[in-house]
Amino acid sequence: MKKADPRVKLLWVLLCTTGALVFFRPLWMAGLALFSFLGTFYFGAHLQLLMGRLRRFLPLLVVILLIHVLFVQTGTPLLVIRDYPIVTSHGLRRGAITLMRFFVILCSAAVMAAENSRRVLAALNKLKIPYLFSFMLMIALRFIPSFSASFSDSIIALQLRGVELRKIPWRKRLRMYGHLLLPVVADAVVKSRVLAMVMEARGFGAFSKRTSFLDVSMTPCDWVLIGALFGLGIAAFGAYYLFG
Amino acid sequence: MTAAIALSDLVFRYGRGNFILSCPHLPFAQGELSLITGPNGSGKTTLSKLMCGILRPAQGEVRLFGRSAATLSLGEIGGQIGYLFQDPSRQLFAGTVWKEMTFASDLLGEEQTSSAEKALELLERFGLAALKERSVYYLSGGEKQRLAICTILMGGAKFLILDEPTVGLDRKNREILYGILDDLLAEGRGLAVITHENELIERFSRARRIKLENGQVTP
Numbered sequence: 386m387k388k389a390d391p392r393v394k395l396l397w398v399l400l401c402t403t404g405a406l407v408f409f410r411p412l413w414m415a416g417l418a419l420f421s422f423l424g425t426f427y428f429g430a431h432l433q434l435l436m437g438r439l440r441r442f443l444p445l446l447v448v449i450l451l452i453h454v455l456f457v458q459t460g461t462p463l464l465v466i467r468d469y470p471i472v473t474s475h476g477l478r479r480g481a482i483t484l485m486r487f488f489v490i491l492c493s494a495a496v497m498a499a500e501n502s503r504r505v506l507a508a509l510n511k512l513k514i515p516y517l518f519s520f521m522l523m524i525a526l527r528f529i530p531s532f533s534a535s536f537s538d539s540i541i542a543l544q545l546r547g548v549e550l551r552k553i554p555w556r557k558r559l560r561m562y563g564h565l566l567l568p569v570v571a572d573a574v575v576k577s578r579v580l581a582m583v584m585e586a587r588g589f590g591a592f593s594k595r596t597s598f599l600d601v602s603m604t605p606c607d608w609v610l611i612g613a614l615f616g617l618g619i620a621a622f623g624a625y626y627l628f629g
Numbered sequence: 630m631t632a633a634i635a636l637s638d639l640v641f642r643y644g645r646g647n648f649i650l651s652c653p654h655l656p657f658a659q660g661e662l663s664l665i666t667g668p669n670g671s672g673k674t675t676l677s678k679l680m681c682g683i684l685r686p687a688q689g690e691v692r693l694f695g696r697s698a699a700t701l702s703l704g705e706i707g708g709q710i711g712y713l714f715q716d717p718s719r720q721l722f723a724g725t726v727w728k729e730m731t732f733a734s735d736l737l738g739e740e741q742t743s744s745a746e747k748a749l750e751l752l753e754r755f756g757l758a759a760l761k762e763r764s765v766y767y768l769s770g771g772e773k774q775r776l777a778i779c780t781i782l783m784g785g786a787k788f789l790i791l792d793e794p795t796v797g798l799d800r801k802n803r804e805i806l807y808g809i810l811d812d813l814l815a816e817g818r819g820l821a822v823i824t825h826e827n828e829l830i831e832r833f834s835r836a837r838r839i840k841l842e843n844g845q846v847t848p
Contacts, residue, residue: 535719541683541703542720545712546733547784549704553736561736564722571766572718 389428390607391500391508393614397424398493400618405489411478413625418485421492430495439491446484453480502527507601516595524580528573535569631695632656633788633819634680634710639689641679650675652689652846655839659787659819662810662833666825667841673823674715676841677790680821682706694787711786715793717777721765726757726776729765730783744783751779755809771802778809788819795826807832 401424404417425435453476460475497505502523509519543565544550553561584590603611639652650672657663657680665673678684679691682698691698694709714720723729730752734744752758755775760768768776774794781789795803810833813820824830830838840847 538714538719539722542712542714543722543733544703545681545683545707545710545784545786546780547704547708547786548733548736549702551702552704557736564732568718568722 389610390601390603391505392512392601392603393607393610394428394496394500395505395508396611396614397428398497400614400621401489401493403618404621405486407622408625409482410625411481411485414482414485414489418488418492421489425492425495428496428499430492430499434498435491435495439488442487442491446487449483449487450480453483503599504601507597507599510597511601517590524577528576531576532569532573535572536565539565539568632692633659633694634821635692636680637690637692639679639686639691641675641684641686643675648672648675648844650679650844650846652676652679653848655846655848657788657819657821660814660817661819662814662836663819663821663839664830664833664836665821665823665839665841666830668825671841672844672846673841674792675844676846677712677792677821677823681710681712681790683712708785709787711778711781711784711789713774713777713781713789713791713794715796717770717773720777720780721773723765725762725764726752726768727761729776729780733780733784748779748783751782754812755779756805769802770797771799771805774798774802774806775809786818788821789813790821790823792823793826794822795824795829803828 401417401421404420405414408414408417424430454472455476457476457479458470458473460473460478462470462473463477464470464472506516506519506523509522510516540550543561550558634657636652636655638654639650641650642648648670665676667673675684679686682691682693682701682703685699693701693706698706721729723732727748730748731741731744734741734748749758752761755778757772757775757779760772765773765776778789778791794806798806807829810820810822822829822833822836830836
């Protein structure tokens with residue numbers, strides 16, 4: 386179902402991410418996580434890529450889970466050492482909700498990553514969003530892999546100076562990451578300046594009205610999906626506030 | 630004598646692409662200059678990254694000074710093998726030239742006097758002593774490259790891999806670089822230089838040539 390109109394996917398992403406921010410009850414969040422997971426199948430996202438990303442984020446997710454589990458002291462104590470509650474029911478619940486929130490965001494990202502950026506631009510244009518803004522958004526998203534590659538090169542370069550990262554105390558390591566970000570940000574600024582010059586040299590923004598060869602149009606199925614997603618969204622958020 | 634780097638029956642493939650690099654037994658010795666040449670996309674950078682453990686092969690083995698690279702962390706490898714990126718800006722992190730030189734030793738908590746002496750000696754040797762307090766962002770391409778080589782030598786690398794070091798350098802800076810390569814060889818360090826610059830190939834005509842074509846290494 387890769388051919389669904391990007392506007393349908395955008396609405397789905399909007400619902401999922403809003404739900405991820407709004408829902409604070411584990412069952413609701415679990416339902417949203419399932420809904421997001423099914424959406425990745427339906428919209429033909431790269432599931433392999435999603436799993437790869439999940440693997441990369443795993444240590445971070447574990448740390449977040451641990452922080453929630455260990456630092457939330459309210460609720461029924463589940464593990465107590467010397468009268469000090471280590472794990473509580475609220476801590477576990479918060480940890481689980483945060484993990485599911487990350488999962489929903491990753492699913493949304495996987496669906497949008499699988500969509501052709503030109504089609505997304507055309508769809509945003511149809512939503513009357515100025516081309517300049519949507520183009521900037523797409524470029525910013527394309528910079529993420531470049532950021533990641535630069536940062537990874539910096540870490541490799543530092544290690545190849547004979548620095549064993551695991552031997553560095555965590556305070557120094559935090560300061561080090563700050564330093565490593567410096568060339569990455571500088572690189573991004575230089576790239577964005579070059580890109581702006583290149584775009585202007587190609588006549589970007591020379592005319593007030595922009596035409597596009599690529600056109601996206603909604604099929605009856607897309608309209609049904611839009612209606613269903615709207616209905617589901619209103620019902621879900623309404624029910625959450627009324628009964629959740 | 631143990632080779633500085635020894636590749637044996639390597640096979641490497643990128644996850645999503647069809648590119649496969651294969652390499653028979655290929656040793657690199659200390660005190661020797663090897664020029665790795667080949668057209669764009671032939672796998673030169675991939676080979677160099679395999680040589681210093683940045684990439685791990687699907688098959689075969691990389692041995693660094695007699696030890697399998699698979700058993701070494703990048704930090705351990707960095708103590709013996711240095712890697713100069715095509716864009717040296719990617720390996721400079723600190724505010725000034727001096728801070729850049731002492732960045733790794735500060736992190737590792739090494740004795741400051743000895744690392745400062747070593748840093749000063751290297752900066753003087755590479756003609757950067759006068760720029761000690763200058764921001765790395767205001768250095769020219771050639772100066773950044775020399776500083777990157779200095780930082781690699783600060784880490785104690787005995788074998789250096791340089792990825793297209795002449796790219797973007799003017800004649801004067803190229804000549805300085807050739808002088809540095811001569812000096813490093815004279816010190817007994819091993820060098821592997823990726824290039825398709827005819828001038829460099831002619832200048833080091835006695836160097837060993839390793840050719841790459843479509844991911845196939847011809848020693």
